[in-house]
Amino acid sequence: MDRATETKKNNGMDLATELKKGNKRAAARLISMIENQDRKAEEILKDCWSHRTKSRIIGITGPPGSGKSTLVDQLAKHLLKEKKKIGIIAVDPTSPITGGAFLGDRVRMAELNGEPDIFIRSMGTRGALGGISKSVSGAVRVLEVLGMDDIFIETVGIGQSEVDVAGIADIVVLVTVPGMGDDIQTEKAGILEVADVIVVNKADHDGVRQAVQHLKALIVQNAEKMSVEAPIGIVSTVASSGFGIPELITAMEAHYLQKADSGAADQIRRDRIKQELLAQIQLRFWKEFEEYDRRNSAVDQRLGAIVSADANPYSEAVELLKEFMEWRRTENNY
Amino acid sequence: MDRATETKKNNGMDLATELKKGNKRAAARLISMIENQDRKAEEILKDCWSHRTKSRIIGITGPPGSGKSTLVDQLAKHLLKEKKKIGIIAVDPTSPITGGAFLGDRVRMAELNGEPDIFIRSMGTRGALGGISKSVSGAVRVLEVLGMDDIFIETVGIGQSEVDVAGIADIVVLVTVPGMGDDIQTEKAGILEVADVIVVNKADHDGVRQAVQHLKALIVQNAEKMSVEAPIGIVSTVASSGFGIPELITAMEAHYLQKADSGAADQIRRDRIKQELLAQIQLRFWKEFEEYDRRNSAVDQRLGAIVSADANPYSEAVELLKEFMEWRRTENNY
Numbered sequence: 001m002d003r004a005t006e007t008k009k010n011n012g013m014d015l016a017t018e019l020k021k022g023n024k025r026a027a028a029r030l031i032s033m034i035e036n037q038d039r040k041a042e043e044i045l046k047d048c049w050s051h052r053t054k055s056r057i058i059g060i061t062g063p064p065g066s067g068k069s070t071l072v073d074q075l076a077k078h079l080l081k082e083k084k085k086i087g088i089i090a091v092d093p094t095s096p097i098t099g100g101a102f103l104g105d106r107v108r109m110a111e112l113n114g115e116p117d118i119f120i121r122s123m124g125t126r127g128a129l130g131g132i133s134k135s136v137s138g139a140v141r142v143l144e145v146l147g148m149d150d151i152f153i154e155t156v157g158i159g160q161s162e163v164d165v166a167g168i169a170d171i172v173v174l175v176t177v178p179g180m181g182d183d184i185q186t187e188k189a190g191i192l193e194v195a196d197v198i199v200v201n202k203a204d205h206d207g208v209r210q211a212v213q214h215l216k217a218l219i220v221q222n223a224e225k226m227s228v229e230a231p232i233g234i235v236s237t238v239a240s241s242g243f244g245i246p247e248l249i250t251a252m253e254a255h256y257l258q259k260a261d262s263g264a265a266d267q268i269r270r271d272r273i274k275q276e277l278l279a280q281i282q283l284r285f286w287k288e289f290e291e292y293d294r295r296n297s298a299v300d301q302r303l304g305a306i307v308s309a310d311a312n313p314y315s316e317a318v319e320l321l322k323e324f325m326e327w328r329r330t331e332n333n334y
Numbered sequence: 335m336d337r338a339t340e341t342k343k344n345n346g347m348d349l350a351t352e353l354k355k356g357n358k359r360a361a362a363r364l365i366s367m368i369e370n371q372d373r374k375a376e377e378i379l380k381d382c383w384s385h386r387t388k389s390r391i392i393g394i395t396g397p398p399g400s401g402k403s404t405l406v407d408q409l410a411k412h413l414l415k416e417k418k419k420i421g422i423i424a425v426d427p428t429s430p431i432t433g434g435a436f437l438g439d440r441v442r443m444a445e446l447n448g449e450p451d452i453f454i455r456s457m458g459t460r461g462a463l464g465g466i467s468k469s470v471s472g473a474v475r476v477l478e479v480l481g482m483d484d485i486f487i488e489t490v491g492i493g494q495s496e497v498d499v500a501g502i503a504d505i506v507v508l509v510t511v512p513g514m515g516d517d518i519q520t521e522k523a524g525i526l527e528v529a530d531v532i533v534v535n536k537a538d539h540d541g542v543r544q545a546v547q548h549l550k551a552l553i554v555q556n557a558e559k560m561s562v563e564a565p566i567g568i569v570s571t572v573a574s575s576g577f578g579i580p581e582l583i584t585a586m587e588a589h590y591l592q593k594a595d596s597g598a599a600d601q602i603r604r605d606r607i608k609q610e611l612l613a614q615i616q617l618r619f620w621k622e623f624e625e626y627d628r629r630n631s632a633v634d635q636r637l638g639a640i641v642s643a644d645a646n647p648y649s650e651a652v653e654l655l656k657e658f659m660e661w662r663r664t665e666n667n668y
Contacts, residue, residue: 042648049646063397273641277633280651285619288655299611307607312383314376317614321622325659 016047019145024119027146031121034138045141052144055087056256057272059165060154062175067201070239071175071248072152076118078245079150087143087151088112088120089136119143134279137168141276166194168272170265171255173248175199176215178207192222195232196255199248203236212236230258292324350381353479358453361480365455368472379475386478389421390590391606393499394488396509401535404573405509405582406486410452412579413484421477421485422446422454423470453477468613471502475610500528502606504599505589507582509533510549512541526556529566530589533582537570546570564592626658 018026033041062068069090076086112120123135136153143151153165166172174195192198200211215234233251237244259265293299298320305311352360367375396402403424410420446454457469470487477485487499500506508529526532534545549568567585571578593599627633632654639645 046646046648049648050643052643270637270641273647274633274637277637277640277647277651277654280647281623281655282616282620284651284655286616289615299608303604303608303611306611307604309384309386312380313607313611313614314380314383317611317618320611321615321618325662328659329663 016044019044019048019142020051022147024113024146027119027142028121030142031123031135031139034142035123035135041138045138045145048141048145052141053147053149055140055144055148055151056171057140057151057153057169058252059169059172060152060175061156061165061172062199062201064156066175066177067239068154068175071199071201071237071245072154073112074239074242074245075152075249076112078242078249080115080117083117084149085117085147086119087146087148088118089139089143089151089153090120090122091136091153091155119146119148134283137276137279140168167275170259170268171196171252173197173199173252175201176211177202178205178211192218192232196230197233197235197248197251199244200234200236201239203244204238204241208236230255288328289324292327296327298323350378353378353382353476354385356481358447358480361453361476362455364476365457365469365473368476369457369469375472379472379479382475382479386475387481387483389474389478389482389485390505391474391485391487391503392586393503393506394486394509395490395499395506396533396535398490400509400511401573402488402509405533405535405571405579406488407446408573408576408579409486409583410446410454412576412583414449414451417451418483419451419481420453421474421480421482422452423473423477423485423487424454424456425470425487425489453480453482468617471610471613474502501609504593504602505530505586507531507533507586509535510545511536512539512545526552526566530564531567531569531582531585533578534568534570535573537578538572538575542570564589622662623658626661630661632657 015026015030019030030041030044033044060068060072072088072090076088079086112118121139123139140151140153153169155165172195174197176198178200198215200208200215212234219232219234233255235244235248235251237248239245256265259268302311302316302320306313306316349360349364353364364375364378367378394402394406406422406424410422413420446452455473457473474485474487487503489499506529508531510532512534532549534542534549546568553566553568567589569578569582569585571582573579590599593602636645636650636654640647640650
């Protein structure tokens, strides 16, 4: 395996040191290790925990085809001019089987990664129990250590995607396009509760004005659910030409400042770290349980009886957990 | 609380008995209990485990606006004429905050639930660690006990949605519409690996022929990844008028029969039950951990030090898990 060799070549200490120095290749390797659930990644992250920058985490969400990637690229280019260091994590709805990234993203990555102060990474949604959100959290951590000022997380949907940016981002930007159809319009009513800024992208297409008016009406209708101090911003953009990008940056900054002043940003940060702690607990639980199962074939032994309805999964789950705890105590190998 | 009263009124035994008799109201109540993580739901499901029908589980997936709901309604109406009993679980990208369902779905539910042999239920994606996929599994279980022949699970996207139908369905139907844009076309390359049938819906719109040809070309390009015995079916439909629905049913049945013959259906079933067992283990683990945390404020006590970088979440997770296990052993209250 190529990756295994790579991991060996870069032992824990070196990667941590390089990462703290801002080495992007070290960051890329560490993220690969996180994706491959390499135990050493954890050791390195542990070592770097106190070296994190207080990065702004910006969730960019919207349906496929709304132009999220182009928009993020434009934002990144503008923020680069302000001497910001930018990280981009693009969560791809890749194949659950091959886990491959898209050709389009590879091209994009090659282009943007050429900039010294940009780091961009695609992450696929590869099966397993909640694997991707843990990988994304880990990647955010890596980019914090790398010293990024702004970290963009690009993902499809809010509340329906496995990576729920609303739970981890300081600012949430929802990207829409004119004429998305009634059901999307309706869904927005829910999204209004978590979005800080709504972008109507492709504003050179028909129906922009109606889209903006519809959004404003939705906001008025749902006013009681929303923050009075920082009403949702609506910005029209044409990501492909850069139109509206400075306005979008201004809107994002206004929201971030408001959240920082009110203490909301600190609370979000605390919640984010709590989620990470809980995710680590779950990760470790499954690691240990899988080890137990590997040695005892505990799950497979019980599965037959459940399939044939001689046993049920509820009682068997209780028994398995009990047995695992007992095994863990007597083996005492953790 | 209304729901609590309802739960009390229908004690475990009654609901189980009613459910086995095919009482749809009992099913609706039990699903609400599952959504509310009512412990009694588990007892009832346990009691019913051996009374399940061998239902066919059909995943219907596609982007918002592709007409999934209308298509499922039409399929249900056709299958009703064949004397089938139909369950529909519509997974909604609802608000992560209010958890409310859409007005549209409520209207739809009222109409279809009037049919004696149809049961339809919307389920929202309410936060929490992987909550929705467990609720959907539970609802599938309820509908199996209710005796449904076909259970449809309607959800947005494959591999990107929290409810990954590819992991639980016997047949996966991907719904597309003509002219969805290039990025969706590219994403399909991954989806081809899990879809059994692809529907080009809204076939009265422009671009149907191109869409079908594009899909065929994609299938040819990706032929090596796909099943030789059961090539992906492509069916054009106009869900709003019913056009193409009988052809879609035929294509779905051909795929199901092929999977049943090859033993693939049994393997899918076994995997599904295994996932459910693992989900139950995780659920129980968190239930116990939360009880521990509630009594000891274990997480909050450690969070401050992690936020201030005096401690890191990796080591703290290990410690917390260890302490929890010790607590569980000494309290011995499970």
